[in-house]
Amino acid sequence: MSSTDAAFAGSIPALYERHxxxxxxxxxxxxxxxxLRDVAQGRILETAAGTGIVTRALAKTLPHGVxxxxxxxxxxxxxxxxxxxxxxxxxxxxxxxxxxxxxxASFDAIVCQxxxxxxxxxxxxxxxALRLLKPGGRLVFSVWNxxxxxxxxxxxxxxxxxxxxxxxxxxxxxxxxxxFDPDRVRGEVQQAGFENVDIEVVDKLTQAASPREPAIxxxxxxxxxxxxxxxxxxxxxxxxxxxxEALAARFGKAAFENRMSALVVxxxx
Numbered sequence: 001m002s003s004t005d006a007a008f009a010g011s012i013p014a015l016y017e018r019h020x021x022x023x024x025x026x027x028x029x030x031x032x033x034x035x036l037r038d039v040a041q042g043r044i045l046e047t048a049a050g051t052g053i054v055t056r057a058l059a060k061t062l063p064h065g066v067x068x069x070x071x072x073x074x075x076x077x078x079x080x081x082x083x084x085x086x087x088x089x090x091x092x093x094x095x096x097x098x099x100x101x102x103x104x105a106s107f108d109a110i111v112c113q114x115x116x117x118x119x120x121x122x123x124x125x126x127x128x129a130l131r132l133l134k135p136g137g138r139l140v141f142s143v144w145n146x147x148x149x150x151x152x153x154x155x156x157x158x159x160x161x162x163x164x165x166x167x168x169x170x171x172x173x174x175x176x177x178x179x180f181d182p183d184r185v186r187g188e189v190q191q192a193g194f195e196n197v198d199i200e201v202v203d204k205l206t207q208a209a210s211p212r213e214p215a216i217x218x219x220x221x222x223x224x225x226x227x228x229x230x231x232x233x234x235x236x237x238x239x240x241x242x243x244x245e246a247l248a249a250r251f252g253k254a255a256f257e258n259r260m261s262a263l264v265v266x267x268x269x
Contacts, residue, residue, distance in 0.1 A: 012221055013080045017051040019217030025053045025114065027204040028142055028262055032113055033057035035140055035266070039066055042108035045132060046070040047097035047125070048115020052081030058111070059087050069107075071095035098124040105134045112141040114262075117179040126192030126267075133269040139194070142264045143185065145201065147177045149261035152208070152247065156218045159246035160228065163239055169227035172218065185265060194267035206258045211247035214258070219243050 032054055036044065040063055049055050049070035058068055068090045072078050078092045095101055097112065098121050110129045119125045129139040147154040153172055161168035179185065182199045189197050208214055218224055219240045228239050 012223075012225060013051055013074075013077050015216065015221030016077075017053075017080060017084075017221075019213055019221050021051065021053050023206050023208055023213060023217065023258060024260065025050075026057075027206060027260075028113060028202065029054040029057040031202060031204070031264070032111060032140065032142065033061040035264070036109055036111065037061050039109055041065050042134075043067045043069065043106065045100075045102070045107045045110045047095070047100075047110065047112045047129075048072055048118065049081060049092075050074075050077045050115070052078075052085050052092075054111060054113045055081060055090060056085050059085060059090055064089050067091070069093060069102075071097070071100070073097070098128060100128050100132060102132055104131055107132050108134055108137050110137070110139045112139075114142055114144065114176065116141050117143055117176050122179075122188055123192050126189055126194065129267075130193045130269060135269060137269045139189075139267045139269075140264070142202070142262050143179050144177050145261035145263055146180045147173055149203075150177065150259075151250075152214050152258050152260075153177060153218065155246055155250055156214065156224075156243055159243045160219070160224065160239070162246075163228075163242060164231050167231065169224060169231065171222070171224045171227050175223070180263065182263060185263065189265065189267050194269065196268040198266045200264045200266075201261060202264050203259070203261045206260070208251075208256050208258045210255060211244045211251060211253065215240055215244040215247055 044066060046055055049072045055068060055070040071093050073096055075094045078094060082092045098119055110133060116122055144150060157172035186197050186199060229236055
C-alpha cells in the first residue's frame with residue numbers, strides 16, 4: 001500500500017464529506033446504526049470514523065446514555081467531523097486502528113465502515129478489536145463488494161486508468177475495492193480469534209445529481225487525487241472533466257441512479 005493511500009488531508013475532507021458522503025456512505029451508515037440499535041448502554045468504539053458519517057447515524061439511533069468514541073488516523077477528518085456533530089456522549093480521538101490506546105474489554109461493540117481496506121495490517125486491527133471487546137460484544141464492519149457490483153466507481157477507475165495507460169492510477173481497485181472476497185475476509189477475521197463470523201451482502205441505491213458529483217468526489221475527495229496529481233498536476237481539472245465525460249457517456253448528463261454493493265461483517269467475541 002502506498003503512503004498516500006490512507007492520506008485524507010488538505011481539501012480532501014471537505015470534498016469527501018460533500019460529494020461522497022450522501023452519494024456513497026450515508027445509506028450504509030444508516031444500515032450500520034440499525035445493526036447496533038440493541039445497544040442500550042455502555043460504550044461503542046468506531047474506527048476509521050472519517051468525517052463522522054456513521055458517528056452521526058449512531059448518535060441519532062442510540063440512546064444518549066451510550067458513549068461513542070470515534071477515532072480515525074487522520075486528524076483533519078476528525079476536525080471536520082467534530083464541526084458537524086457536537087454531542088455530550090460523543091468523543092473524538094485520533095488513533096490507529098491497528099494499535100488502539102484503550103484498555104482490554106472496555107467496549108460493548110466496535111464498528112468500522114469502509115475502513116478496514118485501508119489498514120496495512122488487517123490482522124492487527126482484528127486482534128485489537130478482539131482485545132477491546134467485552135465478552136459477548138461484537139465487531140461490525142463493512143467493505144465494498146467487487147467493482148463489478150459498483151458501476152460508478154468502476155467507470156471512474158477505468159477512466160482514470162485510460163488517462164495514463166502506461167502508468168494507470170490503481171488506487172480505487174487496489175484499496176477500497178481490493179478486499180471483497182468473503183472467504184478471505186472470514187478467514188482473516190477468524191485467524192485473529194473470532195469464531196462466530198457472519199457476512200451479508202448489502203445493496204444500496206442513491207441518486208447522483210449529475211456525473212460531476214461522483215467525478216469530483218472520487219478524483220478530488222479521495223486518495224486517488226494524489227495519484228492523479230503525481231502524474232500531471234497541471235492538468236488536474238482536465239482529468240476531472242474527462243472522468244465526468246466517461247460517467248456521462250454511460251448515465252447521461254442529468255441525475256442518475258447509483259447502485260452500490262457492500263459486504264457487512266459481524267464477528268462476535
